[in-house]
Amino acid sequence: xxxxxxxxxxxxxxxxxxxxxxxxxxxxxxxxxxxxxxxxxxxxxxxxxxxxxxxxxxxxxxxxxxxxxxxxxxxxxxxxxxxxxxxxxxxxxxxxxxxxxxxxxxxxxxxxxxxxxxxxxxxxxxxxxxxxxxxxxxxxxxxxxxxxxxxxxxxxxxxxxxxxxxxxxxxxxxxxxxxxxxxxxxxxxxxxxxxxxxxxxxxxxxxxxxxxxxxxxxxxxxxxxxxxxxxxxxxxxxxxxxxxxxxxxxxxxxxxxxxxxxxxxxxxxxxxxxxxxxxxxxxxxxxxxxxxxxxxxxxxxxxxxxxxxxxxxxxxxxxxxxxxxxxxxxxxxxxxxxxxxxxxxxxxxxxxxxxxxxxxxxxxxxxxxxxxxxxxxxxxxxxxxxxxxxxxxxxxxxxxxxxxxxxxxxxxxxxxxxxxxxxxxxxxxxxxxxxxxxxxxxxxxxxxxxxxxxxxxxxxxxxxxxxxxxxxxxxxxxxxxxxxxxxxxxxxxxxxxxxxxxxxxxxxxxxxxxxxxxxxxxxxxxxxxxxxxxxxxxxxxxxxxxxxxxxxxxxxxxxxxxxxxxxxxxxxxxxxxxxxxxxxxxxxxxxxxxxxxxxxxxxxxxxxxxxxxxxxxxxxxxxxxxxxxxxxxxxxxxxxxxxxxxxxxxxxxxxxxxxxxxxxxxxxxxxxxxxxxxxxxxxxxxxxxxxxxxxxxxxxxxxxxxxxxxxxxxxxxxxxxxxxxxxxxxxxxxxxxxxxxxxxxxxxxxxxxxxxxxxxxxxxxxxxxxxxxxxxxxxxxxxxxxxxxxxxxxxxxxxxxxxxxxxxxxxxxxxxxxxxxxxxx
Numbered sequence: 072x073x074x075x076x077x078x079x080x081x082x083x084x085x086x087x088x089x090x091x092x093x094x095x096x097x098x099x100x101x102x103x104x105x106x107x108x109x110x111x112x113x114x115x116x117x118x119x120x121x122x123x124x125x126x127x128x129x130x131x132x133x134x135x136x137x138x139x140x141x142x143x144x145x146x147x148x149x150x151x152x153x154x155x156x157x158x159x160x161x162x163x164x165x166x167x168x169x170x171x172x173x174x175x176x177x178x179x180x181x182x183x184x185x186x187x188x189x190x191x192x193x194x195x196x197x198x199x200x201x202x203x204x205x206x207x208x209x210x211x212x213x214x215x216x217x218x219x220x221x222x223x224x225x226x227x228x229x230x231x232x233x234x235x236x237x238x239x240x241x242x243x244x245x246x247x248x249x250x251x252x253x254x255x256x257x258x259x260x261x262x263x264x265x266x267x268x269x270x271x272x273x274x275x276x277x278x279x280x281x282x283x284x285x286x287x288x289x290x291x292x293x294x295x296x297x298x299x300x301x302x303x304x305x306x307x308x309x310x311x312x313x314x315x316x317x318x319x320x321x322x323x324x325x326x327x328x329x330x331x332x333x334x335x336x337x338x339x340x341x342x343x344x345x346x347x348x349x350x351x352x353x354x355x356x357x358x359x360x361x362x363x364x365x366x367x368x369x370x371x372x373x374x375x376x377x378x379x380x381x382x383x384x385x386x387x388x389x390x391x392x393x394x395x396x397x398x399x400x401x402x403x404x405x406x407x408x409x410x411x412x413x414x415x416x417x418x419x420x421x422x423x424x425x426x427x428x429x430x431x432x433x434x435x436x437x438x439x440x441x442x443x444x445x446x447x448x449x450x451x452x453x454x455x456x457x458x459x460x461x462x463x464x465x466x467x468x469x470x471x472x473x474x475x476x477x478x479x480x481x482x483x484x485x486x487x488x489x490x491x492x493x494x495x496x497x498x499x500x501x502x503x504x505x506x507x508x509x510x511x512x513x514x515x516x517x518x519x520x521x522x523x524x525x526x527x528x529x530x531x532x533x534x535x536x537x538x539x540x541x542x543x544x545x546x547x548x549x550x551x552x553x554x555x556x557x558x559x560x561x562x563x564x565x566x567x568x569x570x571x572x573x574x575x576x577x578x579x580x581x582x583x584x585x586x587x588x589x590x591x592x593x594x595x596x597x598x599x600x601x602x603x604x605x606x607x608x609x610x611x612x613x614x615x616x617x618x619x620x621x622x623x624x625x626x627x628x629x630x631x632x633x634x635x636x637x638x639x640x641x642x643x644x645x646x647x648x649x650x651x652x653x654x655x656x657x658x659x660x661x662x663x664x665x666x667x668x669x670x671x672x673x674x675x676x677x678x679x680x681x682x683x684x685x686x687x688x689x690x691x692x693x694x695x696x697x698x699x700x701x702x703x704x705x706x707x708x709x710x711x712x713x714x715x716x717x718x719x720x721x722x723x724x725x726x727x728x729x730x731x732x733x734x735x736x737x738x739x740x741x742x743x744x745x746x747x748x749x750x751x752x753x754x755x756x757x758x759x760x761x762x763x764x765x766x767x768x769x770x771x772x773x774x775x776x777x778x779x780x781x782x783x784x785x786x787x788x789x790x791x792x793x794x795x796x797x798x799x800x801x802x803x804x805x806x807x808x809x810x811x812x813x814x815x816x817x818x819x820x821x822x823x824x825x826x827x828x829x830x831x832x833x834x835x836x837x838x839x840x841x842x843x844x845x846x847x848x849x850x851x852x853x854x855x856x857x858x859x860x861x862x863x864x865x866x867x868x869x870x871x872x873x874x875x876x877x878x879x880x881x882x883x884x885x886x887x888x889x890x891x892x893x894x895x896x
Contacts, residue, residue: 101300188627215762226259234289278645299336318887320347429880447482470509564601588627639682692751738772845874
């Protein structure tokens, strides 16, 4: 009998030993990771995972710390006893808890921040969940150095380093969102992707034209949506998210499901948001009692007809701000072989009509001008296929080839009070793109890396316009009585825009303290446009072709004199080639009518940047500063079109005459600024972050302020986390922007929407106040009920302050209580 027990005991011990084979997986994809070095603290044991990502740890002691190290991943340290409790599975990630170990992919190849000279920012999925923004534009507003403008609540135009709209490049999953009709002014495209679909967001500040080509003058915002993971065991998981916000009666619901197998995986997510009318803050510390209030509004929405403006009984309730939006994401991940993976990405976003709030509150002769002014449903479709390559060839280690198709549709519908004529302008853009991005280490230790790639993108733009006169019967719309001609927004004969480019990058660790970054890119663009109807605007040439080429370069230097200091320097050039909007847009705003200018040439940016980072308290606290100077050459600015006698040309638009303006190349201008930020752990349970950003821009030729330059702004927050509870407090602030620092010529800064100090003044500098300063406080908390269920609450703008973001046409939200919960199944 004793021999039997000894035998059984030996078998049990043997099974436990055999069960100590650890599986190493990539946290993002679920794929096995081979060639991972596994060792103990004293390095007396040194093992490596096999081709199946497995390693036997039975030789390690139970309470010994085991280290998992791989060149492409952050180091993982875990006690053997803990590892056994976690089913002997280790997930390696490209981000660690060290303040300097963040890995970003926005440079087309994954790189640690310690090797990157440019200023960058990364928001992880955990941070996105903590901020719980209503839109992706609101998410961007939480990033140090980014300011967001809103013309209506259903929008959000990010500003980076004093540059906005088509000078900032938006990218989603490696595909450019910028298209041929991205305009100069304010864009709302950043909201066409629900934050609930995002895995992370990366931002590169400053000209990034070497990697991304035209448009990346101010920086690049790269959205990464969630990707399914493989699993050795067949697995189905799902998540339900719901949020309610009091300030606009928002209800957002997101449902997602992930199906994981060993040879393929799928992720499906559907998000729906319904936003009601927005409430502005009641406390006007700025001293302007009526600024931002809505005393009258138009009820001509959703097919209704009302001949006159309606009195708003609650002026702090911003009528015509509500809308709804639906976002769908479907992703497939299929490993085709050991070294080749395929990602298929389907995205669709659509909205209800979105009322253009700033135009619906525009006055003419002291009464509302527009009975109707709204965007039709904003639609975005993306279908992309990405082939991921992992090779041991001498010309390639990793790479990606992405083929994508996008269709974007937007429309503008407007009608004035006192008129039954409603005009429609509908734009559709089809974009086909192909890009390849590759990298190869030139040395075995990967201290020298070569990256290279190509990009082709073709945009086809269709612009239609027509007018219909309403037929009114018994105070209701009863069809249409006649049709009439309307000037199209873009060339009515069609237009297209093609760009092709190739780039080469080189990154080298000169020694343990120094990294050199360099790159060069050649880009060629070709634009074709044709106008047919010249009823309203006559052009000397109605069929145009424009071809432009540019070479851009960057040189970056990273110096780490010791463990606690990092110094960065960057010299870079960028350019923006005129697109269809620059050349051929027609629209009216505030009495100015934008007309085509087929002679616009590319604008260039030459930037220098210095970054400093200092670590304290054993690298638990980091203080950083980035200072930059950008010279704009041949910059594009909207200006008046003059007659031969020097007078401003007059143009008819929608039965009114206005001052003719168009996009013109000017001389030189500069933008200077800095961001100071910190990030640190005060204790094991308390951390804090904060930043201050200052920007200044002026033209050298006219000494006029540049558009889209925000006042000094910043944010500070402190967070507490222990076990199942997370608590936080934040303060956001803006300084005043004096009226003399606004750009009056282009109208992008919307100086006429700031408080009036002297209604009888003959010039705008005496009439308007500028943008008042403001401060807003917020609290947030999260409770993890269990591993599958959590509840979160936020209280923003606690003191219900009224404020309007710089250049915005709608007041910011007042006091807002937001409650959300997440359930995982």
